[in-house]
Amino acid sequence: MTSEKQGLLIDYEFCTGCHSCEIACREEHGFGVGTYGIKILEDGPRLRDPENDKKKYTWRFIAAPTDLCDLCAERVAMGKRPTCVHHCQAAVLSFGTIEELMPEIMRKPQQALFFPTGEREDPWAALQAKREANREIADSMKQDFSTAGESVDTDWENAVLDDKTREDLEGLIDEYQLVIKDDESGVTWLGDRYPDKLALAHIKTNTAGIMKILKERSR
Ligand code: SF4
Ligand code: SF4
Numbered sequence: 622m623t624s625e626k627q628g629l630l631i632d633y634e635f636c637t638g639c640h641s642c643e644i645a646c647r648e649e650h651g652f653g654v655g656t657y658g659i660k661i662l663e664d665g666p667r668l669r670d671p672e673n674d675k676k677k678y679t680w681r682f683i684a685a686p687t688d689l690c691d692l693c694a695e696r697v698a699m700g701k702r703p704t705c706v707h708h709c710q711a712a713v714l715s716f717g718t719i720e721e722l723m724p725e726i727m728r729k730p731q732q733a734l735f736f737p738t739g740e741r742e743d744p745w746a747a748l749q750a751k752r753e754a755n756r757e758i759a760d761s762m763k764q765d766f767s768t769a770g771e772s773v774d775t776d777w778e779n780a781v782l783d784d785k786t787r788e789d790l791e792g793l794i795d796e797y798q799l800v801i802k803d804d805e806s807g808v809t810w811l812g813d814r815y816p817d818k819l820a821l822a823h824i825k826t827n828t829a830g831i832m833k834i835l836k837e838r839s840r
Pocket of ligand 1: 629
């Protein structure tokens, strides 16, 4: 009987560690920074033969799909290959059914076969649902900023954080796990460093506006 289960065959002997698969996967799925559908792990550098040769090192890269890998279901449904496979210049990633890949894995060592269990909750759907909820929070906060009265009219482009303000702000930012950056041109709220908590908030405003809203929310 033929299994329809599909997977990725990873030949880690020749992976160059170029990270193209990581980036392609992130672009395809709209993952934020720090979220991976596939991640390059590194083993090394370490001496190949520490007893006899102190000059030759090995440095291995291993592409490891994460729980978010859905084997590019949408692309595959359109007859395309998964995007990581498509973008791997070293051609060390292969996609196929388990029946197709098993003979390949028997052909040489230093390969790994990955396939999702398909039995657990779909992690990608769960992440999307969280993002949707967080986007609503971000939108409501954006609304709050836009109705923050006089603070919105402040000349935020010239806003500068003094030490006390920065300290207060950092406490609140920590609490809300936000990332904020001030530079010569003012203050930019970049959104959350943790995409599963608050995504896609990119709001330019002034220090007073941020303080006002976050303080209100911290009560
Ligand atoms: S198959 Fe698709 S989802 Fe899975 S790691 Fe590759 S690019 Fe990401
Ligand atoms: S794109 Fe291919 S060679 Fe580059 S890191 Fe990913 S698996 Fe390795």
